Amino acid sequence: MLAFLLSTLLSVAAVAAPPAADWRTPFEKGNGNTTTTHAECIAYYQRLDDAYPEITLREAGTTDIGQPLHEVVVSLDGDADAASVRRKNRRIVFIQNGIHPGEPEGIDAAMMLARDYVQKKELRRQLADVTLVIIPIYNVDGALNRNATTRANxxxxxQYGFRGNARNLDLNRDYIKQDSRNARAFAQLFRRWQPDVYVDTHTSDGADYQYTMTLIATQKDKLHPVLSQYMTQRLLPALYGGMEKRKSPMSPYVDFEGRTPDARGLQGFLETPRYSxxxxxLFNTIGFVTETHMLKAYTPRVRAQYDFLDLLVRAVHQNAAPLAQARAEADQQLLTQARFPLAWALDTTAVEQVNFRGYEGKTKASEVSGQPRLWYDRKAPYTRAINYYNTFRPTVSVARPVAYLIPQAWGEVVERLRLSDVQLRRLTRDTVLRSEVYYIADYKTGQRPYEGHYLHTKVELRAEQQAVAFHKGDYVAYLNQPAARYLIETLEPQATDSFFAWGFFDGILQQKEYFSDYVFEDVxxxxxxxxxxxxxxxDKLQQATPAFAASGAAQLDFMYRQSPNYEKSHLRYPVVRWQGGSLPVDSR
Incomplete structure (x- = not known):
């Protein structure tokens, strides 16, 4: 009888026991070819936050569509305060997903990764000295614009999201100009965490080849040398070797000139500051862009993203101390660095070889036009050594000033400096300072808008020493701060992605006063x-240039520009390089 009662009680208990929680992500519940929606993604992270003290989900700003930008923090002791985490000497890995929501593998992979890193004992150990920060979906705007057609390749x-955000901006061109609220929220979040390593997950376009995953690493020659050494000698070998062991071999990003990748070889990608x-x-953070191949099935692409992110966390954990030392050295050396490159060019004389796993590119007649067209023959795979050009040389550099003086009139620029945590001080009184000023001697402007701007390139400058009047409240940005490189690459007009290049100072390019020729002839x-x-x-100009000699208007304009009547502010860049002594600034 006792045995019967015990058996009955156990049977009832078994029936009454609640089912085990289902922690599968929307992707895992699907058919292998579906991705989470934005609402499902945030709801899943909220479940994790509710169930695990190690995971924190919170809002981190807003986006152009009016929805919040979220961050997820995975920290073994539940510490989600950036300053506190840094004081504990933990390495910070920052993962951003969904900047292009039509490329969603990273969104699904990161959800599984966050779950596994709190549920699996072996993975939890990797977080002993590493904190994960995840943006679940950066381009919320595009994620809400779901469709099944825009990624034609x-x-x-x-179904998936759209590349453009609510303002039809490509957010991966917006990191300097920060036209979007998304980018402004990101800058504050990024600078608050000051991550050691950053990952931006993508899907590729372009050629066909055998790899599921290709990788853009921060271009080694423009990363600080000590960090470049750490990346090339420790991180990259661990990542490439690890992906090979997981039977998902990886290649450098397949960027090339010519008909196929093996025709002339691969080229390194120069990710200037407009890119993530x-x-x-600019802040001594090592960056990676993962690019899974568009033509592979969706499930292997998600798995490749998961494997890469997992391997990266493991590599950072295993080499945490050398990474901390390299970053500290880079930050310290930045404070005394004398010259800074502003633009770079590929060195085609420096070449290495990589074993590339591709498909033979062949030609056949187009069924549309009848003309020859390219196709890749997947029945003709190859592995062969091809050239890889990944050395870039500085083409323009500048000496470091003591400070930049920025008139308060240029509020849009000041706002962006503050968003990137630039330390600014303000003049306490009106003052006249003699210093180096730039004049824009020449520049070229694109004929069509690019991401909402008409970009200026090939900028030429003329430097002069002038007495310049500044006003109480104008800004001073000293260069003895962590944002020194950011300041130089945004405030020097010749820099590729300077604020001048993006059109923030276009007001100086137009004259405001002119002359009547019949009056000025006598003057x-x-x-x-x-x-x-x-x-x-x-006389010399007339003799040397026949067209000038034949133009009375050109000669009169020359005379006007030499006269006291010509406005000195025309083409004068308003940000001044200060090389002198102390300035009357506030104590902040």
């Missing part, structure tokens, strides 16, 4: 009578 998933990893490098004649040297300069 891509093999699944069944280019922005990260110019009087100037020539009083100044024999000016007369000689005009």
């Amino acid at each position: 891509q093999n699944g998933p069944e 990893t280019g922005y990260a490098a 110019a004649a009087e100037l020539l009578k009083r100044d024999p040297n000016l007369r000689q300069r005009l």
Whole structure:
């Protein structure tokens, strides 16, 4: 009888026991070719937050569509305070997903990764000295604009988000100009965490080849040398070797000139600061862009993203002390670095070889046009050594100033400096300072808008020493701060992604006062009578340039620009390089 009662009680208990929690992600519950929606993604992270003290989900700003940008922090002791985590000497790995929501593998992979890193004992050990920060979906705007057609080259998933955000901006061109609220929220979040390593997950376009995963690493020559050494000698070998062991071999990003990758070889990708990893490098953060191949099935692409992220956390954990030392050295050396490159060019004389696993590119007649078209023959795979060009040389560099002086009138620039945690001080009184100023001698402007701007390139400068009047409240950015490289690459007009290049200072490019030729003819004649040297300069220009000699308007314009009537502010860049002594600034 006792045995019967015990058996009955156990049977009832078994029936009454609640079912085990189902922690499968929406991707894992699907058919292998579906991706989570934005609502499902945030709800899943909220479940993790509710169930595990190691996981924190919170809002980290807003986006152009009005929805919040979220961050997820995975920390073994539950510490989600950035300053506190850094004081504990933990390495911070920052994972950003869904900047292009039509490329969603990283979104699904990161959800599984966060879950596994708190549920699996072996994985939890990797977080002993590493904290994970995850942006579940960065381009919330595009994620809400779901469709099944806009990724014309891509093999699944069944539905996905759109590349552009609510303002039709490509957010991976917005890290410097920060037109979007998304980018402004990101800058504050990124600078608050100051991550050691940053990952931006993507899906590739382009050629067909055997790899599921390709990788853009921060360009080694423009990353700080000690960090570059750490990345190339420790991180990259661990990542490439680990992916090979997991039977998902990886290649450098397949960027090339020519018909196929093996025609001329691969080229390194120069991610300037408009891009995510280019922005990260300004603050001595190692960056990676993962690019899974668009034509592979969706499930292997998600698995490749998961494997890469897992291997990265493991590698950072295993080499945490050398990474901390390299980063500290880079930050310290930045404070005394004398010259800074502003632009780079590929060195085609420096070449290495990589074994590339591709498919033969062949030609056949197009069924559309009848003309020859390229196709990749998957029945003709190959592995062969091809050239890899990944050395870049500085083409423009500049000496470090003591500080930049920024008139308060340029509020949009000041706002962006603050978002990137630049330390600014303000003049306490009106003052006239003699210092180096730039004049824009020449530049070229694109004929079509690019991400909402008409970009300026090939900028040429003329430097002068001038007495410049500044006003109480104008800003001073000293260069003895962690944001020194960011300041130089945004405030030096010749830098590839400077604020000038993006059009923030276009007001200086237009004259505000002019002259009537019939009036100024007499003024110019009087100037020539009083100044024999000016007369000689005009004569030389007339003799050397027939077109100038034949144009009365051109000669009168030349005279106007030499006269006291010509406004000195025309083409004068308003940010001043300060190389002198102390300035009357506040104590902040």
